[in-house]
Amino acid sequence: MNAALSYRTRTLSALAATALAGALAGPAFAAGGATSGADAQYLKERADCEAGRTAEDRATCLKEAGAAQVERKRHQLDNNGSPQANASERCNLVPTKDRADCLARVQGPASPTQRVTTSGSVAGGGVIKETTTTTPGALVVIQPPAPNASSATQ
Numbered sequence: 001m002n003a004a005l006s007y008r009t010r011t012l013s014a015l016a017a018t019a020l021a022g023a024l025a026g027p028a029f030a031a032g033g034a035t036s037g038a039d040a041q042y043l044k045e046r047a048d049c050e051a052g053r054t055a056e057d058r059a060t061c062l063k064e065a066g067a068a069q070v071e072r073k074r075h076q077l078d079n080n081g082s083p084q085a086n087a088s089e090r091c092n093l094v095p096t097k098d099r100a101d102c103l104a105r106v107q108g109p110a111s112p113t114q115r116v117t118t119s120g121s122v123a124g125g126g127v128i129k130e131t132t133t134t135t136p137g138a139l140v141v142i143q144p145p146a147p148n149a150s151s152a153t154q
């Protein structure tokens with residue numbers, strides 16, 4: 001009985017020592033030790049890729065995680081803006097004649113003459129948005145050709 005109690009006490013002491021070591025090591029890592037915040041984010045993204053928890057294939061996922069890590073280290077990765085604002089900014093790069101359709105796909109139709117349809121899924125390989133804009137045009141009447149006099153005499 002005494003041996004069982006002694007074993008339990010040693011086990012609890014070892015667990016307490018391990019927990020204390022982890023608690024003391026945490027600030028050292030956060031202060032620029034072996035794992036920075038950027039490195040921790042990269043390791044999480046990489047683990048998600050390896051476990052298949054993303055909508056991308058493994059190779060693409062690992063490539064994107066690595067590219068994001070490089071940009072984080074350059075302080076060029078900015079995830080603070082809204083997805084809506086980011087998408088609208090991308091429409092500014094589209095030629096002027098197509099910009100209204102681009103904005104309609106991002107923000108929704110701006111007029112009753114626009115219609116946006118969405119199909120597909122991210123998991124299925126991509127979401128496809130199509131904009132149809134109806135524009136009034138001039139009425140064109142096509143008349144059949146007048147009968148030819150030479151064909152009428154035959």
